[in-house]
Amino acid sequence: MACRLADSAFLLKGPHQTSIRSRRIATQCSPGLYDLKWENPLQKGIKHKGHSFSPKKIHIVRAVAVPVAPISEDSAEYRKQLADSYGFRQIGEPLPENVTLKDVIDSLPRKVFEIDDGKAWTSVLISVTSYSLGLFMISKAPWYLLPLAWAWTGTAVTGFFVIGHDCAHKSFAKNKLVEDIVGTLAFLPLIYPYEPWRFKHDRHHAKTNMLSEDTAWHPVLKEEFDSSPLLRKAIIYGYGPIRPWMSIGHWLIWHFDLSKFRPNEVKRVKISLACVFAFMGIGWPLIIYKAGILGWIKFWLMPWLGYHFWMSTFTMVHHTAPHIPFKSSNEWNAAQAQLNGTVHCDYPKWIEILCHHINVHIPHHISPRIPSYNLQVAHKSIQENWGKYLNEATWNWRLMKTIMTMCHVYDEEHNYAAFDQLAPEDSEPITFLKKVMPDYA
Numbered sequence: 001m002a003c004r005l006a007d008s009a010f011l012l013k014g015p016h017q018t019s020i021r022s023r024r025i026a027t028q029c030s031p032g033l034y035d036l037k038w039e040n041p042l043q044k045g046i047k048h049k050g051h052s053f054s055p056k057k058i059h060i061v062r063a064v065a066v067p068v069a070p071i072s073e074d075s076a077e078y079r080k081q082l083a084d085s086y087g088f089r090q091i092g093e094p095l096p097e098n099v100t101l102k103d104v105i106d107s108l109p110r111k112v113f114e115i116d117d118g119k120a121w122t123s124v125l126i127s128v129t130s131y132s133l134g135l136f137m138i139s140k141a142p143w144y145l146l147p148l149a150w151a152w153t154g155t156a157v158t159g160f161f162v163i164g165h166d167c168a169h170k171s172f173a174k175n176k177l178v179e180d181i182v183g184t185l186a187f188l189p190l191i192y193p194y195e196p197w198r199f200k201h202d203r204h205h206a207k208t209n210m211l212s213e214d215t216a217w218h219p220v221l222k223e224e225f226d227s228s229p230l231l232r233k234a235i236i237y238g239y240g241p242i243r244p245w246m247s248i249g250h251w252l253i254w255h256f257d258l259s260k261f262r263p264n265e266v267k268r269v270k271i272s273l274a275c276v277f278a279f280m281g282i283g284w285p286l287i288i289y290k291a292g293i294l295g296w297i298k299f300w301l302m303p304w305l306g307y308h309f310w311m312s313t314f315t316m317v318h319h320t321a322p323h324i325p326f327k328s329s330n331e332w333n334a335a336q337a338q339l340n341g342t343v344h345c346d347y348p349k350w351i352e353i354l355c356h357h358i359n360v361h362i363p364h365h366i367s368p369r370i371p372s373y374n375l376q377v378a379h380k381s382i383q384e385n386w387g388k389y390l391n392e393a394t395w396n397w398r399l400m401k402t403i404m405t406m407c408h409v410y411d412e413e414h415n416y417a418a419f420d421q422l423a424p425e426d427s428e429p430i431t432f433l434k435k436v437m438p439d440y441a
Helices: 077-088 102-108 117-140 143-168 174-188 196-206 229-238 247-254 266-319 333-342 347-355 361-366 372-389 397-406 427-436
Strands: 002-008 023-028 034-040 046-050 051-053 062-068 343-346 391-394 410-412 415-417
Touching: 023 102, 051 410, 077 397, 102 333, 102 372, 117 143, 117 174, 117 266, 117 347, 117 372, 143 174, 143 196, 143 266, 143 347, 174 196, 196 247, 196 266, 229 427, 247 266, 266 343, 266 397, 333 361, 333 372, 333 391, 343 361, 361 372, 397 427
Parallel strands: 002 034, 343 391
Antiparallel strands: 002 023, 034 062, 046 051, 410 415
């Protein structure tokens, strides 16, 4: 255990006023933390190099190590240090085992579950208007301002995804046919098949942070990481530098393979896939006909990549941190996974508005039936009743750096093992991120 000897000094006060400056020493010793106890024995006389010093002018200061109790991992001080280290505003206390998800749901005011058609269609108006403005900006912007126009448009089209997301959770409109139509149309510019995504996303909510069953992102399994050198390299890059666009891989793998769906789901999956392929077969050629291949890149591809940046970033931050565990099904607890295992993250106001507050994410996981326009009120209620258990952050570079350089391979004891711990010779991308990513919190 660390033994700290701090600010110890041997001071001789005499005619020469000689002093040795204090210094800090760290070493290894027996278990326990140690503080300093100062003693000042009076010497009756010391001879040095032929000089005799008066006892009244000689003081010997001796440092003695005294054990101090280490900081408990359950203490508020420890969680505060952890939060500062990871880029969090707060890391919540562990939720007691006897608290159920129903307990948390029952504490919410009934009004947060109410569907308001006016607010729902206002969100559609916000997304259509902001996306149209983005396309106009792209058409008029000089080349050096195009990145700003793409950033705006990619964020605006993410709002379409959130509208479809509400429709899939049956929290957009009172008419379920309207929800299916709006959800399908909202997903089309993203070439996301609505029904396949809905089926997979429902399982994410039912099995949040369950190691094998969660259909969103989860830690890399050790056996997968060790299976082949080529796959290991791909995983390191995927969970490293290109992680902010890894949702593209998730989109491809999970939503177009009919074998991944139950027999009673396949018919609806085929309808959604037909809609997506129709958009690609009609919409893309029209864009190319009007604006050429470069126009297709400018008006569709770059905003689409912007959307996937937010899709990946939001998903990463929602459920990934070194202290948030993924558990096997026999250890999993629904209340702990949804309340303790979900992160609330504040983004700049314009992003929150365009993305319809999807990052007020804890109440959404407590009950997916809460409409996006009621998430803020629901979160305030959760803060009042369960605030000490919440994980909260304001988006910052240290938070992203923590996730991208530490949260990699599943480890039962520590939750995650970083790539550069397990395979340092292959982890140059992670070393690169550690060097170049800012550490501002």
